Amino acid sequence: MLGLVNQFSVFSNLSNGLRYENGTRRKVVLLTGATGTLGTHILHLLRSDDTLAQVICLVRGKSVRQRVSNALTSRQKEPLRSEARDIYRSVVCVKASLGEKNLGLSSQDTLYLSQNVSTIIHVG
Numbered sequence: 001m002l003g004l005v006n007q008f009s010v011f012s013n014l015s016n017g018l019r020y021e022n023g024t025r026r027k028v029v030l031l032t033g034a035t036g037t038l039g040t041h042i043l044h045l046l047r048s049d050d051t052l053a054q055v056i057c058l059v060r061g062k063s064v065r066q067r068v069s070n071a072l073t074s075r076q077k078e079p080l081r082s083e084a085r086d087i088y089r090s091v092v093c094v095k096a097s098l099g100e101k102n103l104g105l106s107s108q109d110t111l112y113l114s115q116n117v118s119t120i121i122h123v124g
């Protein structure tokens, strides 16, 4: 398995995460499949990891934040709050479709992700 990861992964361009005014950095995780069985449990773990600045979920369809929140509650996990009041790490849900060119993302979102994501977890 590690051989496959090494052979097909190019992670050298990933960022070190968001940089804060005091010079520290915290990681930004990009997660696909956050409404699915595995993704919901992974998101639940990530959102309480205080070494992370952000978890960005790529989700297809409409009302993407509500969809992720519903997926969490359907598995007896805490729902997402409005971002300002979320006691967990900041969870950002972005509309995307994995089968589309550039994942269906706007150029602005693509730029933000390419500059800030430090870890990708693909379970979509």
Ligand SMILES: NC(=O)c1ccc[n+]([C@@H]2O[C@H](COP(=O)([O-])OP(=O)(O)OC[C@H]3O[C@@H](n4cnc5c(N)ncnc54)[C@H](OP(=O)(O)O)[C@@H]3O)[C@@H](O)[C@H]2O)c1
Binding pocket: 032, 033, 034, 035, 036, 037, 038, 039, 058, 059, 060, 061, 096, 097, 098, 099, 123, 124
């Ligand atoms: N569950 C296991 O025990 C297990 C074991 C080994 C490997 N895996 C692999 O791990 C992956 C996830 O498994 P799972 O059980 O969590 O699957 P799942 O419950 O069916 O979830 C799939 C997730 O991927 C999303 N997705 C699928 N196609 C998409 C697209 N075109 N654009 C955006 N999002 C898309 C789904 O979004 P929607 O909600 O919009 O459909 C959902 O969030 C699969 O590849 C599976 O083969 C799973």
